[in-house]
Every structure is written in C-alpha cells, then in structure tokens.
Amino acid sequence: MPEGHTVHRLAAVHQRMFRGRPVTVSSPQGRFADGAHMLDGRVLTEAEAHGKHLLLGFGDEQILHIHLGIYGTYVLGPGPAPVPTGAVRLRLTADTGYADLRGPNVCELLAPGEVKALRDRLGPDPLRADADPALAWRRIERSRTPIAVLLLDQKVVAGPGNIYRAEVLFRAGIHPLLPGRELTRDQWAEIWADLVALMADGVRTGRIDTVRPAHTPEAMGRPPRVDDHGGEVYVYRRTGQPCLVCAVEVRTVQLAGRNLFWCPGCQPPVPG
Incomplete structure (x- = not known):
C-alpha cells in the first residue's frame, strides 16, 4: 500500500x-x-x-x-x-x-x-499544515498497544506506512514493542518532527530516504541499496544484514499482520 x-x-x-x-x-x-x-x-x-x-x-x-x-x-x-x-x-x-x-x-x-x-x-497527517500532533499524543499516551502498531493505525496518525514506521522508531532509538503509554512526550515530539521532515522529503523526491549523511553509501563506501522500494534505509527489509550504525543484525517479526523491522542494538527494550 x-x-x-x-x-x-x-x-x-x-x-x-x-x-x-x-x-x-x-x-x-x-x-x-x-x-x-x-x-x-x-x-x-x-x-x-x-x-x-x-x-x-x-x-x-x-x-x-x-x-x-x-x-x-x-x-x-x-x-x-x-x-x-x-x-x-x-x-x-x-x-x-x-x-x-x-x-x-x-x-x-x-x-x-x-x-x-x-x-x-483519521489522525493528524504530518504532511498537512493543519495537523495537530497533540491529537495523536492523546491516543498514544493512554494506550497499552505497542508504539509500532499505533504508528500504523490511521486513526492515530494518517499517512505513515510500514517503511516510515520502522525508520522513525530506529532513528529515535525506540524499541517497537514499547507500549504507547510508556512513550514520553519528548519522544513523541521527536517522532512527529521526524515524520514531518522525512515525509516532506518523500514528496519532494518521490522516494523514501531515511539514512543520515554519515550513513549514505558514499560516506560509508558501501554499495547502494537494491530493492523494489528504493531509497536508503536503516532497517526496513534489511533482515539479517548488519545495522549501518552498530553492526548488529537487523531483525524482523510479524506484528499485527505486518512485518516489523528493528535493530536490537540500537533499539533495546526498556527494562521493566
């Protein structure tokens, strides 16, 4: 989709x-x-x-x-x-x-x-000028549902799909199974700002690129990613490959019927 x-x-x-x-x-x-x-x-x-x-x-x-x-x-x-x-x-x-x-x-x-x-x-759309991220936060902060599931719920946030979901959680260092109510307000503000910036880049370029300048193929001396979805990413569809940041193998699991990608090294679970 x-x-x-x-x-x-x-x-x-x-x-x-x-x-x-x-x-x-x-x-x-x-x-x-x-x-x-x-x-x-x-x-x-x-x-x-x-x-x-x-x-x-x-x-x-x-x-x-x-x-x-x-x-x-x-x-x-x-x-x-x-x-x-x-x-x-x-x-x-x-x-x-x-x-x-x-x-x-x-x-x-x-x-x-x-x-x-x-x-x-629908939830707020990061690409719309009239979006209010506080509406999404009110649903997130009281939910036991994992943040990775909430980010794909169009009633919470309208627009992001599986790629943006995986990538913003990686960039924020947040474990995808963290319950929404355990996310901090500052973490949500970081996720929202990242969605706004990354999705605006997607509108401009027509592709999804989420790696920071230090992790591009040119900066790392690695081959460009080859994938039908295109774009340079950290974890999406990189199962079994080394993380571009910490070299730990990227993992995947089925969650709510969708493939979830994350790095155990950069996104450790919160002790509980």
Missing part, C-alpha cells in the same frame, strides 16, 4: 494538470460509470490528500474520494490519452494530459458531510 507521501504527490500532480480546467471524466471499466457521468465536464476546483486518501473537488459539493489500497495504481501522462487498456476504473482528461486509475480500494463520490466524517476518523 502506498505511503502517505505518494498520495500527496498525486494530489500535487492533479493540481498542476487539472485544477481550474474542465475535465472529461469516464470509467472505461464501467464500475464508476454513474459517478463519472455526474463529474464529466466539470471544473476540478481542488486536489488534496489526507493520509492515504485523495480528495478531488469539482464544485457543487461534488468530492471524489480515492483510496488506492494495496492494488490501486495511477498512470499519468501527456495527451492525447491512449486507448484504455486493462481495468481502468477512472479516467480524467484535459488539454494538459490524462490520469488513469486502476484497482483502487475506493473510488466514490462523497458529500461534504461525508468528507468531514472521513477526516474525523
């Missing part, structure tokens, strides 16, 4: 390509035909993201809500748009180009009240 920075990048691309222009909207696959008919020819007025949710406004209180889920993909390009191939759920076209959406978890029209209800269910 894409991490939140990817959805913010999609929102920015929609802003550049379609905002202020009448948009031809279709559903070649047919599963969003009624919604596409309602939007066809309208002007895109706004495009924004909240966590992993993309929200496209078309005026007249028509808001298109998209959640890519695990299998959703976007293809964007200049015009003229090619003949649709595969299961294109949604196509947007304008004189500036086209956007094809395939396989999303959600593609639906919402009324403003429904959008508010969606936002109210």
